Amino acid sequence: MKGNGAFVKRAMVIGGGIAGISASLDLGNAGYDVVLVEKLPSIGGRMLQLSETFPTLDCAQCTLTPKTVETGQHPRIKLVTYSEVEGIEGKAGDFSVSIRRKAAYVDWERCTGCGLCQQKCPSKNPSEFDRGMGLGKAIYTLSPQAVPNKPVIDPSHCRYFKEGKCRVCEKICPVKAIDYEQKDRLVEERVGAIVVAVGFDLIPKESFGEYGYGELPDLIDGLAFERLNSASGPTTGEIRRPSDGKVPKEVVFIQCTGSRDPERYMPYCSRVCCMYTAKHARLYKHKVHDGQAYIFYMDIRSTGKGYEEFIQQGMEEEGILYLRGRVSRIFRDGEKLIVWGADTLTGRKVEVSADLVVLATAMTPRKEAKELAKKLGIEADDHGFLTEAERKLRPVETKVEGIYLAGCAQGPKDIADSVAHANAAASKVQALFAKH
């Protein structure tokens, strides 16, 4: 596609999570061509890691997979996964974006997604998708329901790349799709507008000295607890603690870990932790009826539709114990984790001897977000969240015409707000295209 001066009515969406998917589907359904660029081998983003979602407790897979499938099959959406934006030039109506397509070491044109290679791969390594709790293979897809359902080889774990032998996947592949010689490729896409939906990360639990620098195996973060709850997770949905596989009888949830703490961590509120912690505690109680859930909190923030009611139900009907206060220290004592905190309502010190501790760690921007912002010529705040043109009346626009924001890349938000934000970005793109 060569530039001929015409306004290109084709959009790029960077990031294939629920925000990027929502924006892409809106634009595709409105009749515009979309290039959806995703860093990972398949789309779905963080939401794919979740078990059930608040406040309805619908399973995340059930709400998301039809959207990933629709995106994958959409005649107007071109999926460019396992790829990152390398550089960008031009202006609204005529952006030229160069994209690095990372070497998958698998010829996706040939691959049928049969999964044999993954079954036979002898390498076992902690799965990042399962937050290190399950074992993954060196040739992998993110889930059996991945879109596209094509594997990639991780050279840092692959025996052939590390030791020069193995090649089991190559031998087993019925369509000869394995290609160890594959190289990264640079491709160009010409688009008229860009939606940036690169999502979020969590502060690593290793950052918290007072909570044992991530050295305590039974101290996990919120996303890890999601994986423990997921039918597709490492315990097929049973709540079992990582160290010994036992069902935890006392679980402590700690909200605001790394959030609202301007001196040491992030000054902002991460917006979703109050709700997902309440959900975690409720799901835990659904599965471990005689278990006790404690939640340490600063303020309970349940501001969305039906959220307050959800929290109240957890407290009143499911016997979840809320303690208002911060936790000062967590340490191991035999098989238990001792949690020291304060209950600011009674003014007393609290000590809980827990089997499992779940930290609601702060949401942060993706570490590459700042650099991407630089490439795009848009602004990011000190933390790396991308800056909107005007907070109230222009929440999805940036200072650059033709570049829009969607979802948590702009700031922490829940799924419903991310979806609305993404739809809004799509609306702005449509208006831009309609003008030309």
Add this chain to the structure above:
Amino acid sequence: MRKLGVFICHCGVNIAGTVDVKSVAEEMGRVEDVAHSTDYIYMCSEPGQQIIREAIREKGLEGVVVACCSPSMHENTFRKAVKSQGMNPYLCEIANIREQCSWVHQKDREEATRKAAEIILATLEKVRKNESLEPIAMAIDRRVLVIGGGIAGMTAALDLAEGGYGVVLIEREPGLGGHMAQLSRTFPDLDPALPGLVAKASAVERHPKINLLCYSELEDVKGYVGNFDLTVRKKATLVDWEKCNGCGDCIRDCPVEYASPFERGLGMRKAIDLFYPDSVPSKPVIDREHCQYFLDKGCRRCEEICPKKAINFAQKDERIELKAGAIVVATGYELYPMERLGEYGYGQIPDVIDGLAFERMLSPNGPTRGKILRPSDGKVPKEMVFIQCVASRDPDRYMPYCSRVCCMYTAKHASFYKEQVPDGQPYIFYMDIRSDCKGYEEFLQKTIEERGLLYLRGRVSRVFQDDGKVRVLGVDTLTGRMVEVAADMVVLATAIVPSPGVKDLAAKLRATVDRHGFLTEAHIKLYPVESSTKGIYLAGCGQSPKDISDTVSQASATASKIQALLSTDKLLQDPLIAFVDEGICSGCGICVEICPYEAREMDRRRGISVVHEALCQGCGACIAACPNFACELRNSSASQTLRMVDTFVA
């Protein structure tokens, strides 16, 4: 005999955790005409759909039952999947074994498994007799009606107009802006609310694609997605806006003054006046309730003074007929009335005001020109109490939900107060501090530190007038002590409630509301801006409390959805509608009376009742009402239904 397939979804553990899916799959495999029966962890995923597609191809299936969640979730997903293999999509049916089985029988695996099998067997009965059907294609109207001219409605209207679609924006008040026009400055950036708002309102007024109808209300709606027929009542302004040049002479000379609702009763307005001083459009209306001419036929000063002869006391309400393909409902909110709050003095204490009244006080164009003066005697209050969560988060007495914006605006209010009255002391009673959006926590922390705001965590039990003061009795739950403040003025952050009349409007639109009157979205995550009625979209606080930024996003989101809807030439509708056996119909007309969608009509010539295919929603009311069993629903015939019932009672 049709070859049928049964596909049972685990839904992770949602179904498989309660129902023994393997044994049900085996049992279904033994049914005579079931050629294929299997289960999978997520049937709606790509590999799940692939299993269905392959089975159709390889086993030559002629009908499919997917046992999974409610059809409202994924009926469409699976119908698309079977269609890709050339099967008529209406030969695929959903057996709901999640909402109607596994979720409600979590404690009884055996019974749940038995029930799941029965639900599937019954659905097989239905599929055996299903007909192949084609969707009904309908022409669509590309115009959009937006109801409500607040920030949500204006944003949706502008996005749609910019996208090239014609918009009719109707607003009940004489001007645009809604509640945002009452605000002073907005959190967390503290910039004035009015300039941005007025710029937007002017853009709406000027936009060639937007037909702005102020002082207008939706009176009647007929039709369906793509083809709504609307009647709008344009209320008589008693001023000919075509002639009026907005000079303001009439307002200046009008002798009648009364408490202005826009100023929350703190300021006055004239009987002929603008919606508010900077209102767009800048045209006045006459309030019949207060105008001297309508009270005793006297006065007519405005008529005399008007240089354009625009006053028209004889003007009548006007009815305008319109068409639209989609509707955005952006009807906004109101605050919980103080008159119903006994513990705060039933709105009778002059120095107890609500958040919007305080906004008016803070506004440079407000009744005190931005000065904080207490209403009773105009003194500067030295001790101020702000009370959050008034009537919110109080399921036993008021509203159970959180109103989402009060924590932030109260912090803002207290901060402005300290700025104006540096030696004054603000107290804020709160339950939890909720500052959960971008920059909010930082704003709050900074405000508390810089302004020395005193936050007290606890509820207030009583507020009463005592010797020129307003006494506030409360508790501080952090110290466990009772607190009593002798305040000069009290600001209540009262709950956000849906704006009045929204229930009636929803009934006209056949949209649903929750028990509080907030409009209900089709699905909180999948379809957050769609209502459960096709073609009706929701924006802003009419759906639930939200701040300006989220309202704007949501409003733009509706515009995006509507553009996708209207970008096609023809709209396809499910053909699962009523049909009439012309040989049996006696033409009694009961169905015509009972149909809520006006889809039934008498064919006088033939003496029978007919179905308007585009209007029929397949609700089944006429089928139940027909005394002769002359009408049936496509693919839900009486014989199909009876066979399904037989399965359960057998």
